[in-house]
Amino acid sequence: MLLTDVHAHLDLEEFYSDLDAVIERAQKAGVKAIISNGLNPESNRKTLELSKRYPLIKPALGLYPDDAVKLTEKQIKDELNFIEKNKDKIIAIGEVGLDYKYCKKKQEQEKQKQIFIKLIKLSKKINKPIIVHSRKAESDVIDLLKNSNAKKVILHCFSGNLKLVKIAEDISYSFSIPTNITYSQHFQKLAEIVDINQILTETDSPYLSPYKNKRNEPSFIIETIKKIAEIKNISINETSNNIFMNYQKVFSID
Ligand SMILES: [Zn+2]
Numbered sequence: 001m002l003l004t005d006v007h008a009h010l011d012l013e014e015f016y017s018d019l020d021a022v023i024e025r026a027q028k029a030g031v032k033a034i035i036s037n038g039l040n041p042e043s044n045r046k047t048l049e050l051s052k053r054y055p056l057i058k059p060a061l062g063l064y065p066d067d068a069v070k071l072t073e074k075q076i077k078d079e080l081n082f083i084e085k086n087k088d089k090i091i092a093i094g095e096v097g098l099d100y101k102y103c104k105k106k107q108e109q110e111k112q113k114q115i116f117i118k119l120i121k122l123s124k125k126i127n128k129p130i131i132v133h134s135r136k137a138e139s140d141v142i143d144l145l146k147n148s149n150a151k152k153v154i155l156h157c158f159s160g161n162l163k164l165v166k167i168a169e170d171i172s173y174s175f176s177i178p179t180n181i182t183y184s185q186h187f188q189k190l191a192e193i194v195d196i197n198q199i200l201t202e203t204d205s206p207y208l209s210p211y212k213n214k215r216n217e218p219s220f221i222i223e224t225i226k227k228i229a230e231i232k233n234i235s236i237n238e239t240s241n242n243i244f245m246n247y248q249k250v251f252s253i254d
Contacts, residue, residue: 001030001237002244003225005218006176006251007094007131007156007202010036010057011046014206014215022217023054029219030240033247035060037095037131040067041079048089058251060094060131061086068096068115069108076115080122087126091251093119094131095156098144101136109137113144120148129250131156131176138164146171152250157204159186162193169194174250176200179220181227182210191231196242200250201225 005026015022026034036051037060038044044061051059061083068076083093096119098112123130129152134141138160145153153173158165168175175194179202181187191199201224203209209216210223229239247253 001222001225002240003029003031003221004201004244004247005031005034005203005205005221006154006200006247007178008034008036008205008218009039009043009207010034010050010205010218011038011043012206019050019054022219023056026218026221027056029222031056031218031221032244033058033253034218035091035094035131035251038062039064039095040071041075041082043067044079044082048086051089058091059089060092061090062094062096062131063115063119064095064133065097065099065112065116066102069103069111076118080118084122084126087128090128092129092131092154093123093126094154095133096120096130097133097156098137098141099133099135100140109140112137113140116141116144117148120145120150123152124148124150128152129154134158134160142168145173154200154250156202157208158190162189165190165193169198172198174198174200174246176202177224177228178208179203179210179216179224180208182223183212188227188231191228196228196232196234196239197246199228199243200246201228201243 038047205216
């Protein structure tokens with residue numbers, strides 16, 4: 001089985017005690033790549049370290065919107081430089097985006113947008129795909145990506161309405177579908193309407209587990225594949241092969 005997890009956070013403390021075993025289980029399950037996404041300067045450095053230790057882990061570096069707004073202009077500039085300096089070691093820019101859930105003030109939303117625009121520009125400059133988070137801000141996210149003419153876009157865990165899904169699909173963005181598709185009707189619907197060639201799979205480990213009250217991990221990615229296969233009415237093997245090819249294409253893997 002060819003499986004990929006294009007969005008996880010293996011640097012987080014939930015994995016401190018047993019990452020070796022987590023990686024081993026992923027390998028046994030057929031996972032060929034796990035894209036671990038950095039969230040802030042500290043998390044970016046840890047993510048790079050992990051990728052040195054475990055070949056299965058492909059690093060993406062980014063600034064999570066809630067973390068990014070806490071940084072000074074200078075810190076943001078330094079981090080963008082750090083990401084650019086490491087461009088040959090990373091597979092993508094991520095996790096970046098907009099999140100208005102705990103950010104209701106217009107001024108702070110504006111700051112999130114300005115940082116996001118800089119990260120989109122950087123992804124174009126270093127020619128890397130961009131892995132995008134959006135919460136309560138889906139339409140702004142699509143607008144900014146469109147206006148910046150971003151091409152290699154992966155919408156992670158996209159919760160926008162189906163009209164926005166259609167718009168994003170029409171401009172060739174990819175959707176990475178999380179493991180909680182096992183019970184989330186929204187993601188089941190998304191898997192139904194989006195072309196299989198624009199679908200990727202993710203766990204968002206340690207979050208969004210397919211099993212309630214259990215930490216998520218990359219070996220559970222098979223649960224997403226099974227559900228998509230059922231929804232698209234194709235075999236599990238065909239589904240995983242197709243999504244693996246999408247992964248290779250989006251991330252320019254030979
Ligand atoms: Zn995430």
